[in-house]
Amino acid sequence: MEALDRIVVRVLALLLVALSVLIAMTLWGDVLLVNWILTLQNRLFDGVILILILLLFSLYLIFMSVKPKTDERVVSHHTTLGMVNVSVATLTGLIMKAVQQFEGVKYVNVMINEVEPLKISIELQLLPDHNIPELSQSIQAKVTEYLRSTVGISAESINVLIKSIVNDHKQKLG
Amino acid sequence: MAEDNRMNLGELKIANEVVGIIAGLAATEVEGVAGMSGGIAGGIAEMLGRKNLSKGVKVEVNEHETLVDLFVIVNYGVSIPEVAKNIQENVKKAIEIMTGLDVTEVNIHVLGVHFPQPQIETEEISPVQVK
Numbered sequence: 001m002e003a004l005d006r007i008v009v010r011v012l013a014l015l016l017v018a019l020s021v022l023i024a025m026t027l028w029g030d031v032l033l034v035n036w037i038l039t040l041q042n043r044l045f046d047g048v049i050l051i052l053i054l055l056l057f058s059l060y061l062i063f064m065s066v067k068p069k070t071d072e073r074v075v076s077h078h079t080t081l082g083m084v085n086v087s088v089a090t091l092t093g094l095i096m097k098a099v100q101q102f103e104g105v106k107y108v109n110v111m112i113n114e115v116e117p118l119k120i121s122i123e124l125q126l127l128p129d130h131n132i133p134e135l136s137q138s139i140q141a142k143v144t145e146y147l148r149s150t151v152g153i154s155a156e157s158i159n160v161l162i163k164s165i166v167n168d169h170k171q172k173l174g
Numbered sequence: 175m176a177e178d179n180r181m182n183l184g185e186l187k188i189a190n191e192v193v194g195i196i197a198g199l200a201a202t203e204v205e206g207v208a209g210m211s212g213g214i215a216g217g218i219a220e221m222l223g224r225k226n227l228s229k230g231v232k233v234e235v236n237e238h239e240t241l242v243d244l245f246v247i248v249n250y251g252v253s254i255p256e257v258a259k260n261i262q263e264n265v266k267k268a269i270e271i272m273t274g275l276d277v278t279e280v281n282i283h284v285l286g287v288h289f290p291q292p293q294i295e296t297e298e299i300s301p302v303q304v305k
Contacts, residue, residue, distance in 0.1 A: 086254055
């Protein structure tokens with residue numbers, strides 16, 4: 001979470017606490033909140049400013065919720081002309097594509113657990129009638145070789161988790 | 175900040191954006207580079223029809239050195255170290271030839287991979303492929 005996001009969330013949390021206290025006081029007979037809201041009728045400018053502030057806060061919260069989360073970790077190489085940083089998203093995409101090319105793989109999810117040293121977890125859903133240990137070993141070998149040739153890095157560990165075996169409905173229809 | 179060279183006849187100033195455009199163009203002409211990544215702001219600007227030639231480029235021109243950061247998307251299947259090296263060399267060469275600045279660092283940030291779109295066959299397609 002960025003610094004501005006944290007500030008917005010804290011301010012909103014404090015506002016909500018204050019509002020809860022005022023509502024609780026209203027329930028027990030205090031009319032402070034009601035009176036304050038009624039006075040806004042005579043102070044139109046203040047009311048408009050308050051509405052704008054609340055609208056801005058809500059728009060910011062909506063923006064925060066739809067903003068895609070980015071993994072800012074990178075794998076770095078140093079060269080004579082500068083640094084080459086490869087983002088985790090790039091690595092994930094490359095590994096996914098390499099694994100998807102295996103016959104028998106229905107669904108792939110790739111997670112980069114650590115970047116230095118590089119530790120990868122691959123979750124798979126497989127089609128039936130494939131030898132799982134053989135397929136897993138082939139995938140590990142392929143990913144290792146692929147990362148070496150494409151990104152120029154070697155992975156310390158590539159863990160494969162077979163989550164499930166699924167039927168290929170398309171084949172059944174044929 | 176702009177680069178300021180004093181000459182006999184006057185001053186020469188090169189804006190950072192100009193260096194950025196040179197770097198961006200030099201980077202995108204390298205084989206294996208699918209494009210530059212300009213973030214959300216860059217994407218919105220492009221949607222509004224503003225062509226940003228220095229998208230995905232950050233330039234820092236100091237008194238004696240020029241640092242360039244490039245945020246790129248590479249094509250699927252290329253060797254990233256090789257493409258990165260070619261970008262670094264091409265960008266350094268282009269900036270130095272065109273501006274006379276001394277480029278000390280060209281940092282490459284590979285933010286994504288561009289996968290080719292699967293080609294749709296227009297010929298007769300069987301609905302189900304049976305192995």
